[in-house]
Amino acid sequence: MNLNILEKLVKTIRDRKLNPKEGSYTNSLFEAGENKIVKKLGEEFAEFLKAYLKESDERITSEFADLLYHFFVTLEYKDIKFEDVLSELERRHK
Ligand SMILES: N=c1c2ncn([C@@H]3O[C@H](COP(=O)(O)OP(=O)(O)OP(=O)(O)O)[C@@H](O)[C@H]3O)c2ncn1[C@@H]1O[C@H](COP(=O)(O)O)[C@@H](O)[C@H]1O
Structure with missing residues (x-):
């Protein structure tokens, strides 16, 4: 399993x-603020659930990728580090 893309994605969002970049979707979310970010996360979650229940494996994979990206944006907006989430999972791991 190659998890490098998660690190690359989190670093890019950070x-x-x-360093805001013209045309960046991530920056449009950061600029729109917390309510918009949370609303998008909810929408993406609903889209993922719909795909999970009714659509193809490819659609489920695609919607899960959307959801993960929006989770990372949600964390970064509050400066909560994904590294700390990983540490927490490590701590729980039996
Ligand atoms: N992984 C993603 C990623 N996944 C999903 N999305 C965007 O999430 C949005 C979700 O789609 P929707 O149709 O629900 O939303 P929308 O209509 O575009 O937006 P709203 O007007 O509803 O807010 C789409 O615009 C997707 O492009 C992503 N946008 C960016 N990334 C990565 O984030 C990094 C930074 O990207 P930029 O910020 O665009 O430079 C790069 O590595 C990108 O690959």
């Missing part, structure tokens, strides 16, 4: 926050 970098967008520090």
Whole structure:
């Protein structure tokens, strides 16, 4: 399993926050603020659930990718580090 893309994605989202980039969807979310970010996360969750219940494996995979990205944006907006989530999972791991 190659998890490098998760690290690259989190670092890119973090970098967008520090160095906003023209045309960046991530920056449009950061600029729109907490309510919009949470609303998008809810919508993406609903889309994922719909795909999970009714659509193809490819659609489920695609919607899960959307959801993961929006989760990362949600964390970064509050400067909560995904590394800390990983540490928490490590701590729980039996
Ligand atoms: N992984 C993603 C990613 N997944 C999903 N999305 C965006 O999430 C949005 C969700 O789709 P919707 O149709 O629900 O939303 P929308 O109509 O575009 O937006 P709203 O007007 O509803 O807010 C789409 O615009 C997707 O492009 C992503 N946008 C960016 N990334 C990655 O984030 C990094 C930074 O990207 P930029 O910020 O665009 O530079 C790069 O590595 C990108 O690959």
